[in-house]
Amino acid sequence: MDNKFLRNLYMVPYAVWIIVFVIAPILLVLYYSFLDIHGNFSLVNYERFFTSVYLKLTLSSFWYAFLITLISLLVAYPTAYLLTKTKHKHLWLLLIIVPSWINLLLKAYAFIGIFGAYGAANNFLEFIGIGSRQLLFTDFSFVFVAVYIFIPFMILPIFNALNSLNPTLIDAANDLGASRWTTFSKVIFPLTLNGVKTGCQVVFIPALSLFMLTRLIAGNRVITLGTAIEQHFLVTQDWGMGSTIAVFLILIMFLIIRLTGFRKRGA
Amino acid sequence: MREKPSAAGKTFLIIVFSILYAPIFYLIFYSFNSGGTMSGFEGFTLDWYRELLGDTRLLIIVLNTLVIALLSALIATIIGTFGAIGIHSLKKNKGSILGLNNVLIVSPDVIIGASFLILFTIAGMRLGFYSVLLSHIAFSIPIVVLLVLPKLAEMNPSLIDAARDLGASSWDVFTKVIFPYITPGIFAGFFMALTYSLDDFAVTFFVTGNGFSTLSVEIYSMARQGISLNINALSTILFLFTILLVGIYYMLTQRSGLRIGGSFRR
Numbered sequence: 001m002d003n004k005f006l007r008n009l010y011m012v013p014y015a016v017w018i019i020v021f022v023i024a025p026i027l028l029v030l031y032y033s034f035l036d037i038h039g040n041f042s043l044v045n046y047e048r049f050f051t052s053v054y055l056k057l058t059l060s061s062f063w064y065a066f067l068i069t070l071i072s073l074l075v076a077y078p079t080a081y082l083l084t085k086t087k088h089k090h091l092w093l094l095l096i097i098v099p100s101w102i103n104l105l106l107k108a109y110a111f112i113g114i115f116g117a118y119g120a121a122n123n124f125l126e127f128i129g130i131g132s133r134q135l136l137f138t139d140f141s142f143v144f145v146a147v148y149i150f151i152p153f154m155i156l157p158i159f160n161a162l163n164s165l166n167p168t169l170i171d172a173a174n175d176l177g178a179s180r181w182t183t184f185s186k187v188i189f190p191l192t193l194n195g196v197k198t199g200c201q202v203v204f205i206p207a208l209s210l211f212m213l214t215r216l217i218a219g220n221r222v223i224t225l226g227t228a229i230e231q232h233f234l235v236t237q238d239w240g241m242g243s244t245i246a247v248f249l250i251l252i253m254f255l256i257i258r259l260t261g262f263r264k265r266g267a
Numbered sequence: 268m269r270e271k272p273s274a275a276g277k278t279f280l281i282i283v284f285s286i287l288y289a290p291i292f293y294l295i296f297y298s299f300n301s302g303g304t305m306s307g308f309e310g311f312t313l314d315w316y317r318e319l320l321g322d323t324r325l326l327i328i329v330l331n332t333l334v335i336a337l338l339s340a341l342i343a344t345i346i347g348t349f350g351a352i353g354i355h356s357l358k359k360n361k362g363s364i365l366g367l368n369n370v371l372i373v374s375p376d377v378i379i380g381a382s383f384l385i386l387f388t389i390a391g392m393r394l395g396f397y398s399v400l401l402s403h404i405a406f407s408i409p410i411v412v413l414l415v416l417p418k419l420a421e422m423n424p425s426l427i428d429a430a431r432d433l434g435a436s437s438w439d440v441f442t443k444v445i446f447p448y449i450t451p452g453i454f455a456g457f458f459m460a461l462t463y464s465l466d467d468f469a470v471t472f473f474v475t476g477n478g479f480s481t482l483s484v485e486i487y488s489m490a491r492q493g494i495s496l497n498i499n500a501l502s503t504i505l506f507l508f509t510i511l512l513v514g515i516y517y518m519l520t521q522r523s524g525l526r527i528g529g530s531f532r533r
Contacts, residue, residue: 014350014408021405022370025382032385079283082276094517099287101509105468105486106502110290113297113305113494120293120306148286201373209375212468216490226377226469233381233473243385246378257373 026250032243045244054228058248061224064139065207068146069154072203073196075147076154080195083155084162093159100152108216111145112136115217137219145217146207154199161195162188197260205253225249291506298499305494315500322497325485331396332465332482339403340460346404347411347460348453352445354412355419368409379406380473387474394476402474403464410463411456418452419445451519458516 036042048054079096086092099107114120115135122132135141165188173183189196209226220227225245232242272280293305298316302309319325354364371379383405387398422445430444468483475484482505489498 008353010349011353013346014353014412017346017350017405017408018364018367020386021383021401021408022367025379025386026370028385028389029378029382075283078276078279082272082280085272085276086280094513095284096287098510098513099291101462101466101513102291103466103468103483103486103502103505105483105490106294106498106505107290109486109490109498109502110294112490114290114293116306116494118304118306123306148290151283151287205373206375209377211377212472212487216487226375229377229381230473233384239385242381246381249375249378253373253375253378 029243029246029250032239033247035240035243037238037240045241048241049244049248054245057223057228058225060222061208061226064143064146064222064224065204067143068150068207069200069204071143071147072150072154073199076151076158076199077196079151080155080158080162083159089163093156096155097152100149104149105212107149108145108213111141111148111217115141136217137221139218139222142213142218142222145213146210149213150203150207153202157195157198157202158192159195161192165191194261201256201260205256208252209249291502294499294502295506298496298503300496303496305496305499315496319497319500319504325497325501328480328482328485331479335396335400335403335481336461336464339400339407339464340457343404343407343460344411344453344457347408347456348415348449350408351412351415351419351449352441355416368412370409371406372409372413376467376469377473380470383470384473394474395479398474398476399471399479399481402470403467406467406470407460407463410459411453414456414459415449415452418449422448454519455516458512458519462512462516 033045034041034043036044083089083092083096116122117132117134117136119135121135126132169187169191170183173187178186208224209229210224211226211230214220214222214224214227225248229242229245229249232238232245297305297308299311299313300308301312301314350368354361354368357364379402383398383402384394387394387401392398426444426448427440430440435443466483467481468487471481472484472487475481480488482501486498486501489495
């Protein structure tokens with residue numbers, strides 16, 4: 001029963017999966033990035049990528065992803081901190097996570113209604129006397145909805161980091177005369193930095209590649225790297241250029257993971 | 268850390284929670300609006316639910332989505348569990364295999380979708396049910412592996428030695444020792460794979476052909492055309508369904524002591 005062949009047979013599907021669905025797709029994207037629109041081998045896509053149009057696109061995509069990550073962090077950190085102090089904290093955490101399990105498209109769709117010309121947001125603005133204005137199809141609505149969608153993913157790792165913090169360290173800092181701010185900046189924050197890094201990683205990378213939000217909420221006013229890839233693959237059918245952008249997105253992804261280290265979400 | 272949140276802290280939490288839930292309840296609220304728009308509630312009606320239930324095309328899409336989710340989660344769980352057992356038994360190269368395993372978890376959906384589209388096109392596969400199913404299996408496998416591995420690591424290796432010493436065959440060792448021990452991890456993996464599949468939009472959007480659609484893709488094309496309260500009615504039903512899934516998942520994780528996790532992507 002124990003021969004080597006049988007013992008390794010069960011691993012075959014997994015090995016096939018790694019070769020076909022992990023390694024092959026990356027190599028294919030790399031290969032296609034060297035093909036021009038007629039299928040000839042060339043470097044034209046890379047030349048195009050380094051023109052001002054695509055560099056501007058990359059920069060603006062980075063800027064939006066940065067904004068989204070920063071705002072998420074600024075909201076998520078205090079939320080996670082306050083959550084660790086509540087009774088039944090795990091139940092509250094679950095309630096934070098539940099919205100992230102609702103289909104993304106439905107949440108985006110809800111905001112089409114809320115930010116619409118006669119939607120709840122404009123009614124509220126009327127009510128407080130600012131008056132209604134165009135909300136949908138603006139940068140503001142794009143960033144707001146993106147932050148809304150990503151915030152649970154930022155809260156979760158920070159919560160776990162705060163939750164595993166040894167409370168005696170804070171007592172010790174207090175006993176040694178540290179002010180609340182010193183305790184936070186010298187003890188709590190450095191010890192939860194790994195949670196913050198994980199949160200930033202799981203928000204920043206998807207934020208670079210969002211494409212349905214840019215279409216539904218930003219009305220094509222915001223173009224991210226993801227939108228550009230989708231455009232090239234499904235609209236203009238220029239798979240070569242799409243692959244080239246994908247190659248750069250993959251490179252950026254590896255760079256960010258090198259900087260922040262791979263962690264399972266929530267670890 | 269034992270101190271209670273201050274009044275300001277509580278207010279902050281209340282604001283965060285209400286913003287998180289407002290859009291969901293907004294959708295549900297207007298699903299009962301006879302006015303036909305998501306502004307100005309005119310009167311209570313169940314018409315949208317009736318219309319939804321009468322829409323056979325949409326019901327077929329819901330069915331497709333469920334079939335894809337259950338099948339892909341099941342197959343991904345089987346392949347992923349055996350993969351995790353394999354990785355666990357490796358003496359060397361564990362790190363690099365795990366690295367490859369995690370590629371699809373950290374990759375943005377757009378990249379997965381685009382590269383799978385190239386893959387299926389080169390392989391000469393018609394886009395439709397099977398391409399979507401294969402993609403969903405592919406992106407669910409790594410999370411199953413990641414949820415099963417810690418359970419394997421927890422297991423005392425002398426359990427297996429003891430079973431062998433007592434004359435158990437490899438099959439017995441697997442079914443009677445390893446499998447019962449890692450079951451909570453397998454279930455958690457299955458549920459995570461299920462939510463991945465139900466939640467996915469971007470990958471499916473790339474690899475689905477003209478004749479086949481899942482719910483996310485359908486909602487996207489409906490939403491691009493504007494507001495239709497059928498979607499609201501649908502979201503109420505999906506919300507209740509999600510709450511049910513979350514409840515089951517919560518019970519499982521409570522029992523197995525695993526940490527609660529949201530889905531990785533999106």
